[in-house]
Amino acid sequence: MYAQLVETGSNKLKTLDEMSPEERQFQERINDEIKIEPKNWMPDAYRKTLIRQISQHAHSEIVGMLPEGNWLTRAPTLKRKLQLMAKIQDEAGHGLYLYSAMETLGADRDEEIDKLHDGRAKYSSIFNYPTLNWADMGTIGWLVDGAAIVNQVPLQRTSYGPYARAMIRVCKEESFHQRQGYQILLTMMQEGTDDQKAMVQDSINRFWWPSLMMFGPSDENSPNSAQSMAWKIKRHSNDELRQRFLDQTVPQLELLGCTAPDPDLKYNEETGHYEFGEIDWQEFFDVVKGNGPCNRERVEARRSAIDNGAWVREAAVAYAAKRQRRAA
Amino acid sequence: MQNLALKNSVQKNIAQKTQTPLTDYLLRLGDSALVLGQRHAQLCGKAPALEEEMALMNVGLDLFGQARNWLGYAAELIAAEGGGSQHKIDADHLAFRRDAHDFRNLLIAEQPNGDFADIMGRQFLFDAWHVHLLDGLAESSDPRIAEVAAKSLKEATYHLRRSSEWVIRLGDGTEESHTRMQRALNNLWQFTGELLQTDEIDQAMIEAGIAPDPETIAARWKATVEEVLEEATLERPSYDAWMYTGGKVGHHTEHLGFLLAEMQYLPRTYPDATVW
Numbered sequence: 109m110y111a112q113l114v115e116t117g118s119n120k121l122k123t124l125d126e127m128s129p130e131e132r133q134f135q136e137r138i139n140d141e142i143k144i145e146p147k148n149w150m151p152d153a154y155r156k157t158l159i160r161q162i163s164q165h166a167h168s169e170i171v172g173m174l175p176e177g178n179w180l181t182r183a184p185t186l187k188r189k190l191q192l193m194a195k196i197q198d199e200a201g202h203g204l205y206l207y208s209a210m211e212t213l214g215a216d217r218d219e220e221i222d223k224l225h226d227g228r229a230k231y232s233s234i235f236n237y238p239t240l241n242w243a244d245m246g247t248i249g250w251l252v253d254g255a256a257i258v259n260q261v262p263l264q265r266t267s268y269g270p271y272a273r274a275m276i277r278v279c280k281e282e283s284f285h286q287r288q289g290y291q292i293l294l295t296m297m298q299e300g301t302d303d304q305k306a307m308v309q310d311s312i313n314r315f316w317w318p319s320l321m322m323f324g325p326s327d328e329n330s331p332n333s334a335q336s337m338a339w340k341i342k343r344h345s346n347d348e349l350r351q352r353f354l355d356q357t358v359p360q361l362e363l364l365g366c367t368a369p370d371p372d373l374k375y376n377e378e379t380g381h382y383e384f385g386e387i388d389w390q391e392f393f394d395v396v397k398g399n400g401p402c403n404r405e406r407v408e409a410r411r412s413a414i415d416n417g418a419w420v421r422e423a424a425v426a427y428a429a430k431r432q433r434r435a436a
Numbered sequence: 437m438q439n440l441a442l443k444n445s446v447q448k449n450i451a452q453k454t455q456t457p458l459t460d461y462l463l464r465l466g467d468s469a470l471v472l473g474q475r476h477a478q479l480c481g482k483a484p485a486l487e488e489e490m491a492l493m494n495v496g497l498d499l500f501g502q503a504r505n506w507l508g509y510a511a512e513l514i515a516a517e518g519g520g521s522q523h524k525i526d527a528d529h530l531a532f533r534r535d536a537h538d539f540r541n542l543l544i545a546e547q548p549n550g551d552f553a554d555i556m557g558r559q560f561l562f563d564a565w566h567v568h569l570l571d572g573l574a575e576s577s578d579p580r581i582a583e584v585a586a587k588s589l590k591e592a593t594y595h596l597r598r599s600s601e602w603v604i605r606l607g608d609g610t611e612e613s614h615t616r617m618q619r620a621l622n623n624l625w626q627f628t629g630e631l632l633q634t635d636e637i638d639q640a641m642i643e644a645g646i647a648p649d650p651e652t653i654a655a656r657w658k659a660t661v662e663e664v665l666e667e668a669t670l671e672r673p674s675y676d677a678w679m680y681t682g683g684k685v686g687h688h689t690e691h692l693g694f695l696l697a698e699m700q701y702l703p704r705t706y707p708d709a710t711v712w
Contacts, residue, residue, distance in 0.1 A: 170489075174481045176480075182702060184712040186504045186527055187528075190501060193496055194493075197490055201490060203486055204490070207486075304706065413481060417488075418484075420606070421485060423609025426610045
């Protein structure tokens with residue numbers, strides 16, 4: 109759950125000499141690994157990039173509740189229901205931390221949520237894929253949260269203090285979810301019936317490539333990465349993180365006794381890394397642009413929750429005002 | 437009314453021969469928590485604010501946890517009596533393999549979510565009863581029940597605080613929220629009789645010192661409801677109104693069948709799957 113494609117508004121890096129004195133001081137602070145805090149001066153583009161990234165990240169947590177919420181009423185045992193519900197609750201909590209971190213930059217939560225609802229703001233493309241069987245609850249924990257963790261662990265050292273600190277809390281919970289997800293799959297593969305095993309493989313087939321896409325476009329296609337890395341918002345390139353994820357995930361796939369839907373996947377003895385086939389970038393950009401299987405449904409679900417709840421929020425505000433008047 | 441319901445009740449329980457008043461009583465507690473928890477599960481992603489998203493999941497989670505404790509105890513007792521010889525009887529079996537007529541939850545717990553006033557009204561009327569009942573059950577002569585009740589009471593106290601506050605906010609908020617809250621209350625009121633009704637099973641539990649005195653529970657429930665509704669500027673429907681009962685003996689509203697169809701579909705579609 110994170111941000112995939114964040115505009116920084118610049119594809120060309122300034123050298124220290126080209127910077128204003130303020131910018132230069134800011135960049136030197138970053139180079140020295142000193143965290144930027146809300147009251148520190150920062151370039152406008154840094155502020156805007158972070159608002160975009162953190163809000164995307166927050167939106168991803170919230171939209172990410174929907175594909176899992178889809179199975180909450182149908183979880184097959186009480187234990188799994190409890191786990192899934194606790195996980196979804198954690199995600200709502202992550203959304204709240206992240207919106208708070210974003211607000212330290214002067215952004216307004218409601219305005220950013222409006223952007224999500226009218227299509228101006230993005231969220232992770234993975235949540236535009238449907239959850240079609242119970243094993244998807246395991247696969248999302250294992251692959252999707254797994255990919256999110258690989259992205260988020262370096263963000264614990266991101267240059268903006270409030271974001272870095274939010275990530276420390278988020279990562280702890282995400283690691284727990286990932287183990288739980290893997291456990292769901294392992295149980296079905298090791299103790300389950302043929303039907304259950306088939307569910308697991310089907311789920312992996314559907315979520316494998318979308319999970320690899322969670323790391324964003326390949327490096328040669330990431331014009332905004334250089335600036336994000338110079339500002340140390342990002343600490344590693346998309347392809348680096350994707351490779352790291354794949355290297356740690358393939359042995360777990362083998363332990364499950366499942367296969368990846370990638371005929372080109374193989375281990376390279378010389379490099380010590382797994383090699384994999386070509387990602388369908390057309391699909392990736394389609395989904396990011398709003399043309400994935402569930403994009404419309406997801407945004408509509410969020411929008412209608414907020415619209416249908418307007419009278420409730422108005423009531424809470426009206427009541428608070430009355431109370432204040434009575435106390436005065 | 438309650439005697440009629442008892443007489444007509446479908447005596448086709450999961451462990452017909454071994455079901456005792458105690459197991460039936462535990463099923464009532466467990467099923468109400470389970471079914472109301474399931475209504476919360478249906479609300480995921482639909483709350484009016486993120487904070488409520490968390491709160492609704494939190495309450496649902498507590499209720500599922502309580503259901504697991506009550507049903508787990510019921511299952512142990514049924515298994516010890518040699519019930520359910522064909523299947524392993526555990527909490528999951530009770531949750532996922534019984535049909536509606538074997539469910540013993542209160543009718544109020546199975547009512548559909550509706551709008552936020554319906555959700556909060558249902559929760560408040562239930563919580564106001566639940567807190568006082570659990571408070572009594574925490575002193576139960578059955579130590580296992582006392583233990584589960586004491587743990588559940590902490591959670592239910594929090595649930596009641598939250599649902600009371602929402603009933604007050606909506607009742608004393610805007611004109612629209614007041615109208616909606618009053619309507620929800622009027623619609624739900626017919627299911628409150630069941631909270632205070634005492635039948636043969638309750639009576640057996642009271643005599644054994646397992647369940648608390650129903651008069652006390654009823655008086656406390658009424659006091660809580662009156663206090664909150666007054667602060668909420670809402671009109672309390674009459675205690676003498678006609679009451680719809682039957683959940684405790686397995687006669688439900690039309691809503692429960694659909695709720696169970698959704699909840700139980702996986703274990704029923706894959707009956708050979710023993711673990712998930």
